[in-house]
Amino acid sequence: MPIQSETKLYAPIKHFFEQRGYTVRGEVKHCDLVAIRGDEPPLIVELKKSFNIPLLVQGIDRLRLTQDVYVAFELPNKGKAPHRLQWEDIRRLCRMLGLGVLTVQFYKRKQPTVDLVCEPTPYTLRHNKRASGKLMTEFHERSGDYNVGGSSQQKLMTAYREKSLHCAYLMQQHGPLSPRKLREMTSNMNVSSLLQQNYYRWFIRQSRGIYHLTPGGEKALLEYAHVVTAFPSVTIPSSLP
Incomplete structure (x- = not known):
């Protein structure tokens, strides 16, 4: 068949x-x-x-x-x-x-x-x-293979989405964070642009230079739990204020 x-x-x-x-x-x-x-x-x-x-x-x-x-x-x-x-x-x-x-x-x-x-x-x-x-x-x-080749009409796990999830995960674990701290924790030099563009509406600026997770971001962490579980545990760098 x-x-x-x-x-x-x-x-x-x-x-x-x-x-x-x-x-x-x-x-x-x-x-x-x-x-x-x-x-x-x-x-x-x-x-x-x-x-x-x-x-x-x-x-x-x-x-x-x-x-x-x-x-x-x-x-x-x-x-x-x-x-x-x-x-x-x-x-x-x-x-x-x-x-x-x-x-x-x-x-x-x-x-x-x-x-x-x-x-x-x-x-x-x-x-x-x-x-x-x-x-x-x-x-x-991309850190792994999260899509099935040939898929259509469904959300794909792109590198951008994965980086956004990583920031959301760190905010969930450590609370509000600055772009500087996130850059240090993720090694993503474009993290400031990612937060400012806020394409998925997962982040909100709590105060000057400090970002927090939105309910949409919390929901995304549950939706993409299979990706989030692969993220390493990271502590906030003590060298940063």
């Missing part, structure tokens, strides 16, 4: 690349799956339930970020290539586009298997270095 959502593809493909030494994150800057190994450029995988034109267009768009882009979909019934094509047709098409191809086969009584149909080949489209840099920054600034 065909899968109901492309999110089912995420776990087996994540495992596939982790076995090859990559660190994997889901839903990074609108990319379904991003994997990085050491100092190598990022690798991107776009997921769809089946092989179709929107998947190819999505893959081509990701080539602006890196030359290592794969498209992935469930292996069709009986292992036949989709749309009455031959697998060699799929390989040739995707190689011309500069895309790699992965398929996932699901079973009733054993773990799914991932098959590498073809590797991505170099593509002449000029990379957007600025956008690629933002992708890698977002990846590295």
Whole structure:
């Protein structure tokens, strides 16, 4: 029976690349799956339930970020290539586009298997270095993998949301804090901007240079408890007033 959502593809493909030494994150800057190994450029995988034109267009768009882009979909019934094509047709098409191809086969009584149909080949489209840099920054600034690749219409755990939660957690633990103390406790040099912008309305300025947690912030700590529990315990630096 065909899968109901492309999110089912995420776990087996994540495992596939982790076995090859990559660190994997889901839903990074609108990319379904991003994997990085050491100092190598990022690798991107776009997921769809089946092989179709929107998947190819999505893959081509990701080539602006890196030359290592794969498209992935469930292996069709009986292992036949989709749309009455031959697998060699799929390989040739995707190689011309500069895309790699992965398929996932699901079973009733054993773990799914991932098959590498073809590797991505170099593509002449000029990379957007600025956008690629933002992708890698977002990846590295996340402390863990809190999203499932392929998700849509739901809140994603971004690096910004995670940093905001960290500040909220520290305020919950220690009471009202100044940007200076939070900067020292989180090593986030942009904490002042985060508090002033107050995008999620989790903070309120209690007095000059002192911020406190709002009820919305308290609620967020409960909603994202699975993220908050990963934050280390921090004491207020004694060197600061």
